[in-house]
Structure formats: structure tokens, C-alpha cells
Amino acid sequence: MSVLSIDTQPPSTADIRALRTRIAGDIVLRGDSDWDAARQAWNLAVDQRPFAVARVESADDVVAIVEFARVHGLRVAPQGTGHGASALPGLEDAILVKTDRMRKVDIDAAARRARVEAGAVWADVVEPAAEQGFVVLHGSSPDVGVVGYTLGGGMGWLARSRGLAANSVTAVELVTADGRQVRADRENEPDLFWAVRGGGGSFGVVTAVELELFKTPELYAGAMFWPVDRAAEVLHAWREWVETVPDTVTSVGRILHLPPVEDIPEPVRGKSFVVVEAVFTGPASEGADLVAPLRALDPAMNTFAAAPAVSLPHLHMDPPKPVPGVGDGMFLDELPAEAVDALVATGVPPLLSLEVRHLGGALAEPSAAQGAVGSIDAGYAVFAVGFAMTPEIGAFVDEAVDRAKEALAPWESERTYFNFAERSVDAARLYTPET
Numbered sequence: 001m002s003v004l005s006i007d008t009q010p011p012s013t014a015d016i017r018a019l020r021t022r023i024a025g026d027i028v029l030r031g032d033s034d035w036d037a038a039r040q041a042w043n044l045a046v047d048q049r050p051f052a053v054a055r056v057e058s059a060d061d062v063v064a065i066v067e068f069a070r071v072h073g074l075r076v077a078p079q080g081t082g083h084g085a086s087a088l089p090g091l092e093d094a095i096l097v098k099t100d101r102m103r104k105v106d107i108d109a110a111a112r113r114a115r116v117e118a119g120a121v122w123a124d125v126v127e128p129a130a131e132q133g134f135v136v137l138h139g140s141s142p143d144v145g146v147v148g149y150t151l152g153g154g155m156g157w158l159a160r161s162r163g164l165a166a167n168s169v170t171a172v173e174l175v176t177a178d179g180r181q182v183r184a185d186r187e188n189e190p191d192l193f194w195a196v197r198g199g200g201g202s203f204g205v206v207t208a209v210e211l212e213l214f215k216t217p218e219l220y221a222g223a224m225f226w227p228v229d230r231a232a233e234v235l236h237a238w239r240e241w242v243e244t245v246p247d248t249v250t251s252v253g254r255i256l257h258l259p260p261v262e263d264i265p266e267p268v269r270g271k272s273f274v275v276v277e278a279v280f281t282g283p284a285s286e287g288a289d290l291v292a293p294l295r296a297l298d299p300a301m302n303t304f305a306a307a308p309a310v311s312l313p314h315l316h317m318d319p320p321k322p323v324p325g326v327g328d329g330m331f332l333d334e335l336p337a338e339a340v341d342a343l344v345a346t347g348v349p350p351l352l353s354l355e356v357r358h359l360g361g362a363l364a365e366p367s368a369a370q371g372a373v374g375s376i377d378a379g380y381a382v383f384a385v386g387f388a389m390t391p392e393i394g395a396f397v398d399e400a401v402d403r404a405k406e407a408l409a410p411w412e413s414e415r416t417y418f419n420f421a422e423r424s425v426d427a428a429r430l431y432t433p434e435t
């Protein structure tokens with residue numbers, strides 16, 4: 001967010017001291033003992049070097065930071081976790097506003113609403129919501145930030161039955177570039193409410209979101225693993241299978257090369273697989289029938305079973321703590337057999353994972369009630385990623401990501417997905433022309 005004013009003065013030591021006394025949180029500057037910890041993003045491969053880091057504790061703190069930035073000609077970059085940090089431009093003239101101390105979650109079961117502070121991650125919401133019989137439209141990882149994910153659209157395990165998470169937002173509390181605290185919803189600030197739902201974090205610093213809660217359906221979920229040398233056979237079968245399933249099934253086909261590190265369970269550590277993961281909202285017996293064609297391929301491991309809502313954020317096996325990653329994504333209009341061949345040819349190390357998510361269903365249903373991004377008309381989403389323990393390995397992974405994207409380019413959609421764009425993209429590609 002840019003908050004530049006024309007008459008700006010760089011901050012003096014006295015200005016910083018005054019700001020520190022004004023806020024409940026902390027201002028961390030280069031040279032402070034906690035500088036490296038404060039500027040670190042979840043993605044450890046990203047070296048963030050902002051002008052300062054503000055560790056805010058309240059909406060009033062955010063107002064103070066925005067006013068300070070305006071007076072002193074600085075930009076403001078809000079960050080919950082730093083999962084999306086690689087997409088940020090240089091931060092030398094920015095205050096990085098870290099919201100990770102603002103993680104309060106209130107569940108209002110009667111109103112079917114959750115009010116979630118800006119620094120909360122999905123695990124903070126999924127668990128208390130489940131205790132009261134509700135699910136939320138989280139994604140594949142428990143520690144992705146609710147706000148960053150939702151502002152960018154938010155595609156998770158209920159995507160084909162419930163659509164994008166951005167459509168479940170009922171209100172947003174944010175601090176605008178002129179330092180106003182605003183609650184945007186359908187009645188108040190409707191344009192702002194439209195823009196933030198899918199338009200990302202450039203319209204202000206969000207201090208809380210209010211989300212719709214959905215009554216927990218019966219869930220049948222799991223993953224099947226086969227040795228990677230069966231990748232072509234399994235992914236071709238998955239491609240044919242997804243064309244037969246109802247909108248109550250959301251699934252992912254992927255090639256996984258798991259590194260030999262202790263965090264990964266022993267049975268799969270250091271091994272390579274082709275994997276199909278899926279969630280079905282309905283009775284287990286029906287779910288078991290639906291996945292029967294995949295089961296007939298005789299997987300080496302099969303975890304499909306009736307599943308509690310709290311298990312869904314763990315199904316995709318995303319890293320449970322910060323890691324260095326280099327990746328990027330794209331939408332595909334369609335996935336013909338040739339595209340599966342391209343996936344199999346390029347889903348090799350140093351990529352850790354090359355995945356394809358099946359879209360459609362409720363994701364593809366536009367409505368006038370939606371915000372800047374409310375639906376996706378592409379058939380599939382791809383994400384390629386690898387670990388980048390050093391910048392040199394990162395460059396090597398980056399080339400592998402490029403190879404996968406180039407091989408899939410013939411089927412690439414004109415549009416791309418905000419949340420899977422880990423490199424700078426032309427903003428026009430994030431939206432359909434009519435939005």
C-alpha cells in the first residue's frame with residue numbers, strides 16, 4: 001500500500017522514539033538484536049530488507065504506522081505470515097507491518113460468523129469452528145494466513161462445492177491509506193468491500209475479517225500413493241476420473257519427491273510418489289464408491305476414510321513450519337492427455353511437488369454478489385515448487401519451475417491465480433476483463 005504524501009521528511013531518531021511510545025507493539029530497525037527474526041518471512045528463501053518492521057498489536061497501532069509512513073514518505077507492506085513474501089517488490093522504502101500478534105478468533109455460532117484478526121492462521125479458525133460444528137473455506141495448509149489467502153481468492157478442499165473463500169467474507173475491518181479505520185461490508189464502503197474480495201492487500205491494512213461459517217458436512221477424504229514410475233498411468237486415470245465426479249469432490253493429482261529430512265514421516269521420507277488427494281462432502285459409503293476407480297489401480301498406500309473437519313488442513317502434507325521455497329503457479333483451461341504427459345516429463349527433482357488441482361463446480365459460478373475475484377473459469381490450477389536451501393539451489397529450482405510451466409504453456413489460461421503467483425505478474429492477468 002502506498003501512503004506517500006507530497007511533503008515528506010525521512011524519520012529522525014526522535015521520530016522513531018515517538019512512534020515506539022505511541023504503539024503497543026514494537027518497531028524493529030536494522031541493527032536491533034531482533035532484526036533478523038523480525039524481518040523473516042515464512043518462506044525462508046526470501047531475504048526481506050524493509051526500512052523497519054512494525055509488530056502491531058491492534059488496529060490503533062496500524063493507524064499510527066500508516067500515519068507515520070505518510071508523513072515520512074514510506075510505503076506500508078502488511079504481512080501475516082510471509083507465505084506470499086516472494087511476490088513482494090523491494091521493501092527498502094517500506095514499513096513491513098507484521099500482524100502475527102493479532103490472532104484473536106471469535107466464533108458466533110448463532111450468526112454463523114467468525115471474526116478473525118489479521119494475524120490468525122487457518123489452524124486458529126478451523127479448530128474452534130469445528131468444535132461448534134462448522135467448517136471454513138481454508139486451503140491446503142494449516143499455517144497459511146487467513147487474511148492473505150482470502151484476499152487473494154482462496155481455493156481449498158471445499159472449492160468445488162462451496163467456491164472461493166473470498167465469497168465467504170461478510171465484512172472486512174481495515175485501515176485505509178489516509179489512516180481511517182473502516183468496516184467494509186455490503187452496506188458500508190461497498191466498493192472497498194468489492195475490491196478486497198479477490199483484489200489482494202493493496203487497498204488498506206486489514207485488521208480483521210468476518211467470515212461465514214458452514215455447517216460441517218459428512219466428509220470422506222484421503223490420499224492414495226503409488227511409486228512415481230506409475231505417474232503416467234495414474235495421472236491419466238485421474239484425469240479421466242475427474243471428468244466423472246460430482247461437484248462434491250475436490251481433488252489434486254501430484255508428483256511428489258520427498259526429501260530425506262526428519263520432519264517427513266519415515267515410511268515416505270526420501271521417496272518419490274504419484275499421489276491423488278481428494279475430499280468428498282457426503283457419506284463415507286458413497287465416497288468409497290466414488291474413489292473405487294482409483295483404488296482399482298492398487299495404490300501402495302491409501303488413507304481414504306471418513307474424516308473429521310480438523311484433519312483437512314493436513315491432507316496435503318504442506319510443511320508444518322517455515323521452509324525455503326521457490327515455486328510458481330498457473331491456470332490451465334483444460335487438461336488433455338498431452339498435458340498429463342508434459343506434467344510427468346517435468347515433475348522431476350529438484351521439484352518437490354508438481355500438482356494439478358481440479359477446479360470447476362462452484363468455483364466456476366459467477367454472481368453479482370461476488371467481489372473482484374469471485375469465480376474461476378479455468379479447469380485446473382497447477383503449482384510447482386521445490387526447496388531452496390541456498391540461493392544457488394533456488395536458481396536451479398526456478399529453472400525447473402520454468403520448464404514445467406513452459407511444457408504446460410499450450411493449455412495455459414489467459415488469467416492467472418493471485419495466490420499461486422509467486423513471481424511478479426501483470427495485474428491485468430489476475431482478473432477477467434469484466435471484473
Ligand SMILES: Cc1cc2nc3c(=O)[nH]c(=O)nc-3n(C[C@H](O)[C@H](O)[C@H](O)COP(=O)(O)OP(=O)(O)OC[C@H]3O[C@@H](n4cnc5c(N)ncnc54)[C@H](O)[C@@H]3O)c2cc1C
Nearest residue numbers: 078079080081082083084139140145148149155201206419
Ligand atoms: C504451503 C502453502 C500452501 C498454500 N495453499 C494454498 C491453497 O490451498 N489455496 C490457495 O488459494 N492458496 C494457497 N497458498 C497460497 C497462499 O494463499 C498465498 O501465499 C497467500 O498470499 C498467503 O497469505 P499469508 O497471509 O499467509 O501470507 P503473507 O505473505 O503474509 O501475505 C500475502 C499477501 O497478502 C496481503 N496481506 C496479508 N495480510 C494482510 C493484511 N493484514 N492487510 C492487507 N493485506 C494483507 C499482502 O498483500 C501480502 O503480501 C499456499 C501457499 C503456501 C506457501
